Amino acid sequence: MLRLFSLVGVITIFAWACSKVPITGRKQLNLVPESMLIALSFDEYQKIQQTYPPEVGTPRAKMVERVGWKMAKATEEFLRQNGMENRIKEFQWEFKLLKADSIVNAFCLPGGKIAFFTGIMPIAQNEAGVAVIMGHEIAHAIARHGNERLSQALLAQMGGIALDVALKEKPEETRQLFLAAYGVGVQVGVLLPYSRKQELEADRIGLILMAIAGYNPEEAIKFWERMEKMAGGASVPEFLSTHPSHKRRIEQLKKLLPEAMKYYNQK
Numbered sequence: 001m002l003r004l005f006s007l008v009g010v011i012t013i014f015a016w017a018c019s020k021v022p023i024t025g026r027k028q029l030n031l032v033p034e035s036m037l038i039a040l041s042f043d044e045y046q047k048i049q050q051t052y053p054p055e056v057g058t059p060r061a062k063m064v065e066r067v068g069w070k071m072a073k074a075t076e077e078f079l080r081q082n083g084m085e086n087r088i089k090e091f092q093w094e095f096k097l098l099k100a101d102s103i104v105n106a107f108c109l110p111g112g113k114i115a116f117f118t119g120i121m122p123i124a125q126n127e128a129g130v131a132v133i134m135g136h137e138i139a140h141a142i143a144r145h146g147n148e149r150l151s152q153a154l155l156a157q158m159g160g161i162a163l164d165v166a167l168k169e170k171p172e173e174t175r176q177l178f179l180a181a182y183g184v185g186v187q188v189g190v191l192l193p194y195s196r197k198q199e200l201e202a203d204r205i206g207l208i209l210m211a212i213a214g215y216n217p218e219e220a221i222k223f224w225e226r227m228e229k230m231a232g233g234a235s236v237p238e239f240l241s242t243h244p245s246h247k248r249r250i251e252q253l254k255k256l257l258p259e260a261m262k263y264y265n266q267k
C-alpha cells in the first residue's frame, strides 16, 4: 500500500517536475524542490571545509574569488537575458580554495557554493583556466544537472521517495547520493559521472558564461588539452572521473566556440 502510494506520488510529481535546461531547452526531471537542495548544500559546504580547510589570503585564493565574482555577475546577466533569473534567486555565492594537493577537482553546489581543491590549480594554470572550470561547474548548477541526477538516483535506488523522507530514513546513504550527484562524491567514495549530454550542455553554457565575464573562450580548448594530458599519467584526476571526457570533446568545443565568441566580442 505504501508502495502504491509512493508510485502515485511519483506520477503526480512527474506532472510538474519537468523543467527545461537554459539554451538547449532539453526537458529534464527535477523531482526535488531546489530550495531543499540549497539548504542541504549550505550544510555540506560547511562540512567539507572542516575536512579540507580553505586556503585564505594567498594570491591563488584571491584569484579564485576574483574570477568567481566575475563569473557570478556573468551568470546573472546570462540568466536575465534568458528570462531565467529566478534560477539563482536563492543563491549566496561563495568561492573557496580548499587545501588538498592530491585532489584534482572542483564543484559548484546548488545555491552557488563553489570550491576548488588546490590539486586542480596547476592544471587551471591561470585566471582564464579558473574561469573555464568555474564556467563549466556553474553551468552544471544552473542547468540543474545535480537535481536531475539526484532525482534519477532517488527513483532508481530508493523507489522514488522524496528527499526529506530519504534523509530521515537513510540519512547517510542519501547524503552520499547528494554529494555524488554534485561531483563531490569522490571524496566520500561514491562516483556518479555526469552523462555525455550533461557534459555537452555544461561545456556550451560554460563557454558563454566565461565569454560574458570577459575571458576568451578559446582558453577552454587549452584547459581540456592540459586535463587530457594529465589523464594520460598514472592516475586519472577526480575531475575527469566525474566529468567523463572523450576524444571528441575538444572537437565539439571547437564547434561551440563561434557561439561563445559572439558574446566575447560584444564585450
Ligand SMILES: [Zn+2]
Residues within 6 Å of the ligand: 136, 140, 194, 198, 199, 202, 242, 243
Ligand atoms: Zn562536467
